[in-house]
Amino acid sequence: MEHIRTPKVENVRLIDRLTPRKSVVGTLYLSSTHTIFVENSDARRETWVLHSLVGSIERPPTTPSGSPLVIRCKNFQVYQLLLPQEKDCVDIQASLIRLSRPDRYGELFCFSFQPNVDKEEREKAWGFLDLHAEFSRMGIPSNLWHITPANHEYRVCDTYPSELFVPKSASPAVIVGSAKFRSRGRLPVLSYFHRDTSAAVCRSSQPLSGFSARSLEDEQMLQAIMKSNPASEYMYVVDTRPKLNAMANRAAGKGYENEDHYTNIKLHFIGIENIHVMRNSQQKITDVGDMRSPSMGDFLWGLENSGWLKHIKAVLDAGVFIVKAVAEEGVSVLVHCSDGWDRTAQACSVASVLLDPFYRTIRGLMVLIEKDWVSFGHKFSHRYSHLEGDPKEVSPVIDQFLECVWQLMEQFPCAFEFNERFLLQLHTHIHSCQYGNFIGNSQKERRDLRINERTHSVWPHLWENRAEYINPLYRADHSQSKGILRPVTTPYCFKFWKGMYSPAERGVALRQSPSDSLNAVREESQQLEEELSAHQEVPRETDAGQAPN
Amino acid sequence: MEFAELIKTPRVDGVVLHRPFLPTVEGTLCLTGHHLILSSRQDNTEELWLLHSNIDAIEKRFIGSLGTIIVKCKDLRIIQLDIPGMEECLNIASSIEALSTLDSVSLMYPFFYRPMFEVIEDGWHLFSPEEAFKDLESMTDEWRLSEVNKDFTVCPSYPSLVTVPKDIDDDTLCKAAAFRHGGRFPVLSYYHKKNGMVMMRAGQPLTGTNGRRCKEDEKLINATLRAGKRGYIIDTRTIAVAQQAKARGGGFEQEANYPQWRRIHKAIERSNILQESLIKLVEACNDQSNSMDRWLSKLEASNWQSHVKEILTTACLAAQCIDRSGASVLVHGTEGTDSTLQVTSLAQIILEPACRTIRGFQALVEREWLQAGHPFQQRCAQSAYSNGKPRSEAPVFLLFLDCVWQILRQFPCSFQFNEHFLITLFEHAYASQFGTFLGNSAAESRVKLKLSRKTVSLWSWVNRPQELERFVNPLYEPNSLVIWPSVAPQSLLLWEGVFLRWNRSTKFLDEAYEEMVHIIEYNKELQNKVNSLRRQLAQLETEDSPLQTP
Numbered sequence A: 001m002e003h004i005r006t007p008k009v010e011n012v013r014l015i016d017r018l019t020p021r022k023s024v025v026g027t028l029y030l031s032s033t034h035t036i037f038v039e040n041s042d043a044r045r046e047t048w049v050l051h052s053l054v055g056s057i058e059r060p061p062t063t064p065s066g067s068p069l070v071i072r073c074k075n076f077q078v079y080q081l082l083l084p085q086e087k088d089c090v091d092i093q094a095s096l097i098r099l100s101r102p103d104r105y106g107e108l109f110c111f112s113f114q115p116n117v118d119k120e121e122r123e124k125a126w127g128f129l130d131l132h133a134e135f136s137r138m139g140i141p142s143n144l145w146h147i148t149p150a151n152h153e154y155r156v157c158d159t160y161p162s163e164l165f166v167p168k169s170a171s172p173a174v175i176v177g178s179a180k181f182r183s184r185g186r187l188p189v190l191s192y193f194h195r196d197t198s199a200a201v202c203r204s205s206q207p208l209s210g211f212s213a214r215s216l217e218d219e220q221m222l223q224a225i226m227k228s229n230p231a232s233e234y235m236y237v238v239d240t241r242p243k244l245n246a247m248a249n250r251a252a253g254k255g256y257e258n259e260d261h262y263t264n265i266k267l268h269f270i271g272i273e274n275i276h277v278m279r280n281s282q283q284k285i286t287d288v289g290d291m292r293s294p295s296m297g298d299f300l301w302g303l304e305n306s307g308w309l310k311h312i313k314a315v316l317d318a319g320v321f322i323v324k325a326v327a328e329e330g331v332s333v334l335v336h337c338s339d340g341w342d343r344t345a346q347a348c349s350v351a352s353v354l355l356d357p358f359y360r361t362i363r364g365l366m367v368l369i370e371k372d373w374v375s376f377g378h379k380f381s382h383r384y385s386h387l388e389g390d391p392k393e394v395s396p397v398i399d400q401f402l403e404c405v406w407q408l409m410e411q412f413p414c415a416f417e418f419n420e421r422f423l424l425q426l427h428t429h430i431h432s433c434q435y436g437n438f439i440g441n442s443q444k445e446r447r448d449l450r451i452n453e454r455t456h457s458v459w460p461h462l463w464e465n466r467a468e469y470i471n472p473l474y475r476a477d478h479s480q481s482k483g484i485l486r487p488v489t490t491p492y493c494f495k496f497w498k499g500m501y502s503p504a505e506r507g508v509a510l511r512q513s514p515s516d517s518l519n520a521v522r523e524e525s526q527q528l529e530e531e532l533s534a535h536q537e538v539p540r541e542t543d544a545g546q547a548p549n
Numbered sequence B: 001m002e003f004a005e006l007i008k009t010p011r012v013d014g015v016v017l018h019r020p021f022l023p024t025v026e027g028t029l030c031l032t033g034h035h036l037i038l039s040s041r042q043d044n045t046e047e048l049w050l051l052h053s054n055i056d057a058i059e060k061r062f063i064g065s066l067g068t069i070i071v072k073c074k075d076l077r078i079i080q081l082d083i084p085g086m087e088e089c090l091n092i093a094s095s096i097e098a099l100s101t102l103d104s105v106s107l108m109y110p111f112f113y114r115p116m117f118e119v120i121e122d123g124w125h126l127f128s129p130e131e132a133f134k135d136l137e138s139m140t141d142e143w144r145l146s147e148v149n150k151d152f153t154v155c156p157s158y159p160s161l162v163t164v165p166k167d168i169d170d171d172t173l174c175k176a177a178a179f180r181h182g183g184r185f186p187v188l189s190y191y192h193k194k195n196g197m198v199m200m201r202a203g204q205p206l207t208g209t210n211g212r213r214c215k216e217d218e219k220l221i222n223a224t225l226r227a228g229k230r231g232y233i234i235d236t237r238t239i240a241v242a243q244q245a246k247a248r249g250g251g252f253e254q255e256a257n258y259p260q261w262r263r264i265h266k267a268i269e270r271s272n273i274l275q276e277s278l279i280k281l282v283e284a285c286n287d288q289s290n291s292m293d294r295w296l297s298k299l300e301a302s303n304w305q306s307h308v309k310e311i312l313t314t315a316c317l318a319a320q321c322i323d324r325s326g327a328s329v330l331v332h333g334t335e336g337t338d339s340t341l342q343v344t345s346l347a348q349i350i351l352e353p354a355c356r357t358i359r360g361f362q363a364l365v366e367r368e369w370l371q372a373g374h375p376f377q378q379r380c381a382q383s384a385y386s387n388g389k390p391r392s393e394a395p396v397f398l399l400f401l402d403c404v405w406q407i408l409r410q411f412p413c414s415f416q417f418n419e420h421f422l423i424t425l426f427e428h429a430y431a432s433q434f435g436t437f438l439g440n441s442a443a444e445s446r447v448k449l450k451l452s453r454k455t456v457s458l459w460s461w462v463n464r465p466q467e468l469e470r471f472v473n474p475l476y477e478p479n480s481l482v483i484w485p486s487v488a489p490q491s492l493l494l495w496e497g498v499f500l501r502w503n504r505s506t507k508f509l510d511e512a513y514e515e516m517v518h519i520i521e522y523n524k525e526l527q528n529k530v531n532s533l534r535r536q537l538a539q540l541e542t543e544d545s546p547l548q549t550p
Helices: A086-100 A119-126 A131-138 A149-154 A172-180 A216-227 A243-250 A275-290 A296-306 A308-329 A343-355 A362-375 A397-411 A420-432 A443-448 A458-464 A503-509 A514-546 B086-099 B129-137 B170-178 B215-222 B239-247 B271-286 B292-302 B304-323 B339-351 B358-370 B396-410 B419-430 B442-448 B458-462 B465-471 B507-548
Strands: A008-015 A024-030 A034-039 A046-050 A054-058 A067-073 A078-083 A145-148 A164-167 A189-194 A199-204 A235-239 A265-269 A333-336 B011-019 B022-031 B035-039 B048-051 B055-063 B066-073 B078-084 B143-146 B162-165 B187-192 B197-201 B231-235 B261-265 B329-332
Touching: A008 A034, A024 A086, A054 A086, A067 A086, A078 A086, A131 A189, A131 A362, A145 A149, A149 A164, A149 A172, A164 A216, A172 A216, A189 A343, A199 A308, A199 A343, A216 A235, A235 A308, A275 A296, A275 A308, A275 A397, A296 A308, A296 B292, A296 B304, A308 A333, A308 A343, A308 A397, A308 B292, A333 A343, A343 A362, A343 A397, A362 A397, A362 A420, A362 A458, A397 A420, A420 A458, A514 B507, B022 B086, B055 B086, B066 B086, B078 B086, B129 B143, B129 B162, B129 B358, B170 B215, B187 B304, B187 B339, B197 B304, B197 B339, B231 B304, B271 B292, B271 B304, B271 B396, B292 B304, B304 B329, B304 B339, B304 B396, B329 B339, B339 B358, B339 B396, B358 B419, B358 B458, B396 B419, B419 B465, B458 B465
Parallel strands: A199 A333, A235 A265, A235 A333, B197 B329, B231 B261, B231 B329
Antiparallel strands: A008 A024, A008 A078, A024 A034, A034 A046, A054 A067, A067 A078, A145 A164, A164 A189, A189 A199, B011 B022, B011 B078, B022 B035, B035 B048, B055 B066, B066 B078, B143 B162, B162 B187, B187 B197
């Protein structure tokens, strides 16, 4: 509480950015976790903004009507306030800056968030998703793939999960040797196994090949992966970076696999840009979404200039390439970028969504995020600036994955069990720090923070509320829901994601959601079904009652 | 003239047809006076029946003696015909070219078409000005139906009956007509029942450079104002364009002469610019090799979406003046037959729930486009592929349909019709077996072409129950409110159903639509079952009650 200089300001105006005349006056409160605005009207409507969701707080120059304060959230919601006194405005801004950017994990909201669940339930909640079960769903372990204890206590790689799936034929020496030849020890391991073709999607970081270095163990590791798919004679190494970037890394003793040293590999570059390019691009697309009454030309120019859709297309194309290799050619793929925790996570998880209908269900998408992102050390706290830190580490990596899923939903409206709201909710939770799932940058870090004991898991919470996230058009037995998705990635298939980048506009332009009204119809149908079956039981009961006569 | 003279080679065997999303077909190509037909004589393949009038442009290519004709249609589809034999190919090409560019309206297919269905309700008699006036009479007695234009001499592009203020006599109308472009004196377009405000439309006033005025014109439009109230004149042109119009005898209402009116200028483009925009947009959509940057920059450069936004914005403005500011509105551009009609008809979609029904929308198209003298024949003579010098072609009506589609997207439950209905209207405006969109005005279609006697109305066909079914929006729930669309670029989309229709398969979207229909149908089915059970139960209870006491 020491950061709160002014806990309460009266006669504050909350500006409706689309229709200013709908603005309301009320009281602004600062708590240790939220900014709360309570309307003066009879309804006393409340607006709560979590501090950890606040991205930036601007204070435009004071005007005769008051001191404005603009709160921009990480989920792109914007709140515009007008305070009567400049001094209060300065105080609130200073407090919010401090409160929204804690410098220790302990200050994050998840450590103080106490929903009404007991200890036992909390523990159970952390077991809600089971990655073991997920791998066995894929048919792993098998006679060719098994779990290795090599990373027990994170000995080989401290950003990987402790349990890794590798080819049975890879000896411990090969595993350790391969890890030594990869950036941060992130050796090639299994991410997804495609049962139909026995082809695997593996992931790693870049090899430390420089201009001439090689590692027999690493070469053997790739050989082992290729051999674990008995039908194939070669495998792909998908380097998701632009080739130029990959080449530049060689000067730093890193780079990509030399095709002369690795037998039977085919190297393929995808050209997804790095986190810095993506950060700038998202800033631009956010500005585009936030433009006040732009002309159509301004908007389309901004969209093009941001480069955002081009990047989304690159990520989706990476997934499409992997799917083609795995499902059509039946060839295993090793995916990497530089560190193997950003672009690699994107490419692997997009490919998984295309390959496997399970990942298009509510539970499946949770499992996928838990597996490819959380367990494999995607640096959530760095990328989504949970703490005050290096702004150059921030980048919308998972945003792009969620957007790829959204773009796919637009092309395949019946193929996904969840709706747009689910994606937006996931995005908010990834940034909000209300639950412990996305805190820290690796499994090890979360273990050290004792996340399981001190915070709650978001997955059961989302699951309980799944009725809100249901896509009414989804049917598991629909031909569109089954099998592999083959999206078209011609530029005109990509749309501006209004729900994400123009949240205000979304509310205005879609006052009628077909999805919601269809859900209501379905609910009614369900009740009618129940009533029908109840009615149909009645005559039988009467019959039974009359039988003795 | 005999069609046979134009058909140099009536049939060629061994022609291979390529078209979007369908397997190639080999068969016999036949040319008739109105159709290009390709038949494989096999039961399981779909034949091609293409109206010559649907052909926008053709291209020929030769590899050895194998000729290829690329046929580009007005509905934006592109098909390819591989024709063995150079001479046959050249003959076919020149015949198609001649048959698809016939100048004489009376040679068009609608005059030869005999319906294969029984006309139950004749579309030609569904929407007369008299009928519309009856509706109006039930709401107000301030208007009258004038016959001043009964022989189309006062205004050649108006219908014979127009609705004007009751207190204005025909003499005044004639004088006002002389002061308006094309004789298009201000007439009633829409009466807003909620507050009695009205929307009128006209041609531009002929003020010229020396600021001519016309007392009768002023009197006419002032007669629509309530005492002490002001009205709005929405000029669809920018002030600069309106100024320039003075040099050619046109102009705009001077404040001094119309003190009770506030004039607002908007910026809806003229027809030749719209045509250029369509050509650029379709070119961008058809180029699959575009990178993302190039696609977005071409989309922007086409300006199509800007036109959609500007038209919708102007329509919202007109609707706002009427509904929110409680003021009457006069809309005009230059001729009053293009942008004016876009604005007045869209404003009615926003304000009037009846216009969002299938029948109401037909009435709107009849009233605000066909009878209001939009020159369909001229505007829809060519579409996006025409390489000839554009004369007066322009996608004015297509832009209107696009705007309706945008509102439909934003209010998916408020329209009784679906996207398919709008696409069908687009197709028929450009090429049709029906006579509805022939001619350029009521005078032409009634007096000269006698369409209602010689052709079948599109509405006669559309309103058959088996056709209607395809046009009904399953989500429709009547909404009596004014619907305000968002005109922010973030909320306006490219109309894929028209512009990407032949470039990407809609299989998955169609499946989604079917699923939606299924959910709603199933619900109805259940409701019926439950209701009948409830009735049975109630009946049983009354019958059983005496038995319950032993």
